Amino acid sequence: MTTHTVIPAIEVDSIGKAFGPTVALKDVSFAVRPGSVHALLGENGAGKSTLVKLLSGLMRPNSGRIRIFGEERRLSSPREAHACGVQTAFQEMTLIRDLSVLDNMLLPYASMGPTGLVRRVAARAALRRHVDELGFSVDLDAEVASLELAVRQKIEIARAVYRKPRILLLDEPTSTLAGRDVDWLGAIIARLKAAGTTIVFITHRMREVRAFCDTLTILRNGRHITTAPVGEVSDAQVIESIIGRSIEQTFPPKPDAGQPFGSPVLGVRDLKVGHKLDGVGFDLRRGEILGVAGLQGMGQQDLFLACFGMAEIERGQVLVDGRAVRLSSPADALRPNIAIGLVPEDRKTEGLFLNLSGRENASLPVVDRFTHFGLIDAAAEGVAVEAAFRTVEVDRRALWTSARSFSGGNQQKIAIAKWLVAKSRILLLFDPTRGIDVGTKHELYVMMRHYVESGGSILFHSTEIPELVHLCDRVLVLYDGRLAAELAGERITEPDIMRPALGHATAEIA
Numbered sequence: 223m224t225t226h227t228v229i230p231a232i233e234v235d236s237i238g239k240a241f242g243p244t245v246a247l248k249d250v251s252f253a254v255r256p257g258s259v260h261a262l263l264g265e266n267g268a269g270k271s272t273l274v275k276l277l278s279g280l281m282r283p284n285s286g287r288i289r290i291f292g293e294e295r296r297l298s299s300p301r302e303a304h305a306c307g308v309q310t311a312f313q314e315m316t317l318i319r320d321l322s323v324l325d326n327m328l329l330p331y332a333s334m335g336p337t338g339l340v341r342r343v344a345a346r347a348a349l350r351r352h353v354d355e356l357g358f359s360v361d362l363d364a365e366v367a368s369l370e371l372a373v374r375q376k377i378e379i380a381r382a383v384y385r386k387p388r389i390l391l392l393d394e395p396t397s398t399l400a401g402r403d404v405d406w407l408g409a410i411i412a413r414l415k416a417a418g419t420t421i422v423f424i425t426h427r428m429r430e431v432r433a434f435c436d437t438l439t440i441l442r443n444g445r446h447i448t449t450a451p452v453g454e455v456s457d458a459q460v461i462e463s464i465i466g467r468s469i470e471q472t473f474p475p476k477p478d479a480g481q482p483f484g485s486p487v488l489g490v491r492d493l494k495v496g497h498k499l500d501g502v503g504f505d506l507r508r509g510e511i512l513g514v515a516g517l518q519g520m521g522q523q524d525l526f527l528a529c530f531g532m533a534e535i536e537r538g539q540v541l542v543d544g545r546a547v548r549l550s551s552p553a554d555a556l557r558p559n560i561a562i563g564l565v566p567e568d569r570k571t572e573g574l575f576l577n578l579s580g581r582e583n584a585s586l587p588v589v590d591r592f593t594h595f596g597l598i599d600a601a602a603e604g605v606a607v608e609a610a611f612r613t614v615e616v617d618r619r620a621l622w623t624s625a626r627s628f629s630g631g632n633q634q635k636i637a638i639a640k641w642l643v644a645k646s647r648i649l650l651l652f653d654p655t656r657g658i659d660v661g662t663k664h665e666l667y668v669m670m671r672h673y674v675e676s677g678g679s680i681l682f683h684s685t686e687i688p689e690l691v692h693l694c695d696r697v698l699v700l701y702d703g704r705l706a707a708e709l710a711g712e713r714i715t716e717p718d719i720m721r722p723a724l725g726h727a728t729a730e731i732a
Contacts (some may be wrong), residue, residue, distance in 0.1 A: 229292040231389055231420035232277065233254040235285035239272055245281070245444050246272040251649050252439045252449045256291070259421045261413060261431045261452065264441035264464055265659035270424050271313075274393050277422075278310040279303035290389070301333030309386030311379045311395055312724055313657060319367035323360055324349060327381050327456030328719040352384050354559070357406060371398045371568055376406070383410065388419045396430060396655035398567075401517045401723075408434055426659050427455050427686070438644040440464055440651050465661040473692035474671040480586070483695070484508025486544060488529065488562070488648050495540035496524035498703035503538075506681055509674050513694030515719045521703035522565065522683050526650050529681065530557045542648075554646060556587055563587075563641025564650040567632070573637040579619030580628070580665075581607045582639040610642040611635075615665055631662030638669070649673065649680045657690065667693060687716050701725050 224605040239247040246271045254260040264270050275281050276288065279297035290306045297303045303310075314321035317326045319583060324342075327349050353360055358376055366374060377396040382390060385550050392411075396404050411421060411434050423435055431438060431452060438455070440447040440463045447463050448455075455463075486505035493502045499521035507514045516522045527533035529540060531549035539546045542560050549555050555562040566572035574583050584607045585592060592603040604621065611620055616635040617628075625633055634654060641649060651670070655663045670693065674680055684690055690697050697714050699707040706722035 228255060230254055231258075231291055232260075232422070233292075234273070234276075235287045235289070237273070237283050237288070239269075239276065239281070239283050246277075247441075247444045250286070250441065250444070254422060255422060255437070256420050257309045257415060257418045258436045259415055259423055259434050260420055261435040262424045262441070263426075263431070263437040263438055263460065265661050266631035266657075267443075268441040268464075269444040270441055271393065272444075274310060274312075274391050274422075274424065277303065277308060277389075277391060277683075279308075288676060303718075308391065309382040309385050309389070310391040310393060311375075311382040313375075313394040313397055315374055315378050316689060317366045317374055317378060320365065322363050322365055323369075323377055324362040326366055326377065327362075327384060334479065341648035342527075343365070347383070353380055356380055356410060357381065362541050370519065370523075372400070372403055379407065379410070383414070385418060388389065389422070390414060391422045391424075393424050394657050395423075396425060396427060398517075404430065426657065426663075428460060430459075438619045440465055461660055464472070472660075472667070474668050476693075477694065483510045484677075487516065487542065488681065489541035489544070490525070490529070491524070491539045491541065493528060494536045495533050496521070497526045498701045499524040499528070499700075501538075502700070502703075502705050503696055504705070504708070506679050508679055509677060510695045511670060511674055511682055511693055513690040513697035513699065513714075514681065515687065515690050515697055515723055516683075516700035517723055520700040520723075522700055523652070524650050524703075525565065525700075526566075526681070526683065529555075529650055530562055531710040542599055550667070558645070560648075561646045562645070562648045562650065563636050563644055563646030565641070565652060565654050567639045567656070569630075569634050574625045574633060576626035576679070577624055579622055580616065580625055580636045580639075582620065582626050583636055584610060584643050587640055588644045606643050608638070610639040611663075613642055614639045614669055615644075631658045634658060634662075634666070647678050650676060650710070651680055652681045653683055653685055655684065655686065687719055689713070690719060691716055699723050 234253040235246055237250045237253050240285065246448045262270050264689055276283050279300045279302050282298055288297060289295065290308065293605060295306055299684065312445060323639055324346060358380055360373060375395060379395055393408060399407060414421060425431060435452050437451050439449045440460065442448065442464060484507055487508050488506040494500045497520065502525060514525065515523050524533055528535055531551045531554045540549055541547065554560065570576060581604065585603050590600065592599045608621060611618065614635040616632050616639060620628065620636055625636055655666060670680055682694060691714050694714060697709045697719060698705055699719055700721055
């Protein structure tokens, strides 16, 4: 009987990549079968994004070889990768914010007419058919900057699929997606796989690995740890391979259900903000983690922005320590008698100045507190920032190194540290673990619990329902801009959160 050897769609052979003294990848080798969905897992900084950039032609390896469908390729530019049938949807999105959806989808391969102008009518019709086939509703003339983060991520995915790749690299595509949007991506992956497309899927969510992927590769500290069929490894084995140790308990224990919390520190009354949020009211108590659940666009972002002075309140009040306050800007929220800090949805564009050092980022909101006669007291600033960095366990080199140089998890730690420097007693955390590896998530969970045990309070939105279940003392569920349920104690379960979040039922509001 004659056996046929299957030629891998992707084969990396002893790949190495270093940036000066920093080794990103060392002697990495594995292969991806054609027509399969292959998960690439590892902590932030493990080398996943570097590998994706090598396969995308954005950089060249220092050593080793890359083969695409059996042929060795020297991918020195994205165009060369595209010519090999490789397309990438990046987590750090490549869309041009000031252009329309249509123009972004066409770049850089717009069809030109004989006069040298883009065939816009034909292109519009083709793209309209494409997004309709994907089940994706978007205004092609909308400016990208005006769209929500999840919509921009879906455009990034739709553009890569539009180019009909033989190999599709998805770099943490669900980090900004939740619920139905993840199901939407799952349907696209299934359709592409059925058509023979090979997909490399980077994610930190094991649920998605098991739902979408056939095989997985784990990297740690730039080295290949294992490649195996998904069904042959348990979640515990995956976690241990990713971080090099077991996590006995992913989430820190909650306080006893009967333990009383302090008095309300932040409240809203009959709040109406933006096009969605309408008539919401609640209290956040001292020492409490209060969760906010809801599908994309249910008003949760308007709520968080209003509580930080970044959204106009059309009706209702925000209360701090039981007193109505006027938050017309973040400067109002930062006043010592209010002391609210916000970790926003997109840390890279909204939470940090990537070209500044971690120290400069961390002190920037309250730099005036370290300024005397127009000069910054560098010693006092350094002491405050270094203490905050120790609390969030970010490397000390962040004191002098640009935020851009750090992994996503460490960038998020810096974004949180700045509110510790500001001595915020109320933290608004909007999906803070988005795109962060399992080890760093655990560190942030522990930090959150320590923060409230020390007297702080947290309003916490997450697109990962298990985080709300295991971290929160109470959970508010928003549906269509209104409070659909308030859950506490044993009632905080995934089904009890998802039912009102989907609009199927509403629980009694406490």
